Amino acid sequence: MSFSNQAYKALIGDLTSLVEIPEHQLSLVISSFKPKKLTKKAYLLNKGEVSNHMRFVAEGCLRSYMLDNNGQEHILQFGISGWWVNDLYSYLTRKPATHFVQAIQPSTVLQIHRDTLEKLYNRVPSLERFFRIKFQNAYTALQERHLDKMSLTAKDRYENFRRKYRDIEQMVPQYMIASYLGITPEFLSAMRKKE
Amino acid sequence: MSFSNQAYKALIGDLTSLVEIPEHQLSLVISSFKPKKLTKKAYLLNKGEVSNHMRFVAEGCLRSYMLDNNGQEHILQFGISGWWVNDLYSYLTRKPATHFVQAIQPSTVLQIHRDTLEKLYNRVPSLERFFRIKFQNAYTALQERHLDKMSLTAKDRYENFRRKYRDIEQMVPQYMIASYLGITPEFLSAMRKKE
DNA sequence: GTACGATCTTAAGATACCTTAATTTTTTTT
DNA sequence: AAAAAAAATTAAGGTATCTTAAGATCGTAC
Incomplete structure (x- = not known):
């Protein structure tokens, strides 16, 4: 497949927004x-499955969630x-x-195998930096x-x-937003009514 | 100061437990x-201050916390x-x-300035990896x-x-544990009574 | 060793949010 | 377009946790 297509453009954009990667290294990474x-x-x-890939969402919408001891979903x-x-983890x-990772809408992800990535780290040092910065940001956001x-x-x-994720709000059912916020769908519904 | 003292040993131990660092690079880092x-x-x-250092606790006990709009402390x-x-952040x-970062007990920290660290990343690639792994772990723990x-x-x-942090439990007042858990000290006290 | 500040406890009344279950609305499938 | 499935709403009753305020301990400084 061509790397100029839309899916890969988003990935390239994400990579180059944080680190500089020489052209030949970039195409090695992307491919x-x-x-x-x-x-x-x-x-x-x-x-129950082992996750062996790092995964980038190119299109669509997914959720990761876990089930607690009472069988309740919690969206992470x-x-x-x-x-x-x-x-x-x-x-x-x-x-x-x-956890589970599930598509909420038809989606395309780009994924790289752990073994491939670990090898790449040695040839493309910027990639190590990229993920360090990503994790730092993810940590502060969490x-x-x-x-x-x-x-x-x-x-x-x-x-x-709603202010922060107007785009997500459009794509996911309300009960999942409730789960993400840590409340029941019933309570979210009641809150919305009061507005 | 000598790098063989107790404080630095803990730092060396932490570094080398995650990545391999050639001897001469290690002393460069440590120093x-x-x-x-x-x-x-x-x-x-x-x-209100800008945090310009990465900080490793060599001895003692500290806490980081924030104050919410009602003036309540939340220990992170x-x-x-x-x-x-x-x-x-x-x-x-x-x-x-x-946030605030405060010593709960007399403590020693080892700190490195951001500028120093950023330069070191280029000379000691393992260090970049070290922090990537650290952040990954911190993220999953959080x-x-x-x-x-x-x-x-x-x-x-x-x-x-209590099971996970028996050592911390000894060093910090109970109301801080309550704050860490996201409950009031009164409620923690009531819970303990019921045991 | 006394005294003061910090921490912990107790208890009563309040509230944010949950549970259950039935009904309505919306979306998807056929 | 009808039927089925998924999602959202409503309402009543319940509970985990909070708030307030007072009193009891503990720790530390003088």
Whole structure:
């Protein structure tokens, strides 16, 4: 496939927005990512499987979630175009995934195998930097979300969400937003009514 | 100061447990960290200051926390020997810190300035890898904590905390554990009574 | 060793959010 | 277009956790 197509353009954009990569290294990196199409509701990763790829969302929308002891879903992350989605714990430890990753809309992801990536790190040092910065950013974003859960009411979190992720709000059912916010769909519905 | 002392040994141990660093590079890295002693209750970082260092706890115990709109404290992280503590958001963006970092016990930290570290990354590639792995691990740990907050009762979280951080429990007052768990000290006290 | 500040406890009343279950609305499938 | 499935709403009753405020301990400084 051609690397000039839309899916790869998003990936190239993401890479080059954070680090400088010489042209020949960039095409080496890009060509190591393989596209995967997902129908709506298809699973990219099931609980129990080992996650062996880093995954970039080129198109569509996915979610990662876990089931708690009561069988309730908890959404960890949505992923739309330009985001990375995974069960990082599984990817890093090679242990069975504790989360699911599922397409909410028909989606395309670009994925690279762990072995390929580890080798690439040695040939393309910027790539190591890229992921370091990515993880740093992911960490601070998650920290902020955690603090929001600690200090804000459900209403405030919902308003923040709508302001911050207007694009995601369009693509996912309301009960998943409730799950992401850590409340029940019924309570979210009641909150919306009061507005 | 000598790098064979206890404080530096912990840092060397942390570095070499994750990446291989040639001897001469290692001493270059180590010598870039400067020790800083803190009395009990001293602030390593105040809200509003820019965090310019990465900080490794060699000895003692610290906490990072933020104040919400109601003036309530929320503890993000405890740091005992072997942990890294910071307001990462401030360090990465060079914007004023939104959190405080304070010593709970008399403590020693080893810190490296951002400029020094950025330069070192180019001479010691393993260091880039070290922090990538550190952030990956920090991210998954924080994710787990977030999910615990979403899916477990305060009682379960408290029991998990005691099992996981017996050493921290000894060093910090109970009301800070409550803050870390996201509950009030009164409620923690009531929970303990029921046991 | 006394005294003061910091921490912990107790208890009563309040509230944000949950549970259940039934109904309506929207979306998808045939 | 009808039928089926998925998602959203409504409402009543329940509970985990908070708020306030007072009193009891503990720790540390003088």
